[in-house]
Amino acid sequence: MVVGVLKIDIYMDGNRSLKAKRQVLKSLIQRVKSKFNNVSVAEVDSNDLWKKATIGVCFVSNETPFVNSTLDQVLGFIESTGTVHILASEIEIIHF
Numbered sequence: 001m002v003v004g005v006l007k008i009d010i011y012m013d014g015n016r017s018l019k020a021k022r023q024v025l026k027s028l029i030q031r032v033k034s035k036f037n038n039v040s041v042a043e044v045d046s047n048d049l050w051k052k053a054t055i056g057v058c059f060v061s062n063e064t065p066f067v068n069s070t071l072d073q074v075l076g077f078i079e080s081t082g083t084v085h086i087l088a089s090e091i092e093i094i095h096f
Contacts, residue, residue, distance in 0.1 A: 004094075006090070007056055008088075010085065012087040039057055041056070
């Protein structure tokens with residue numbers, strides 16, 4: 001079993017409240033879940049900051065290249081939305 005974890009630090013320009021941030025994140029997370037059915041996505045850090053968030057994405061499979069490719073596609077999809085700026089990203093692959 002291969003588990004892939006993607007951590008993405010994002011910046012949302014123009015947010016003036018936590019409510020606006022949550023609306024942007026909810027929409028983004030829902031779009032990722034709709035496009036990539038087998039991934040799990042959640043906000044995992046920076047909950048109280050208006051313009052910054054950390055999103056965690058997890059994917060499980062039996063092949064390392066497939067896990068890495070899927071997480072790269074998720075990252076590319078988030079970049080292509082244009083609603084957020086990616087500050088940093090990190091992929092970790094764990095073998096069980």
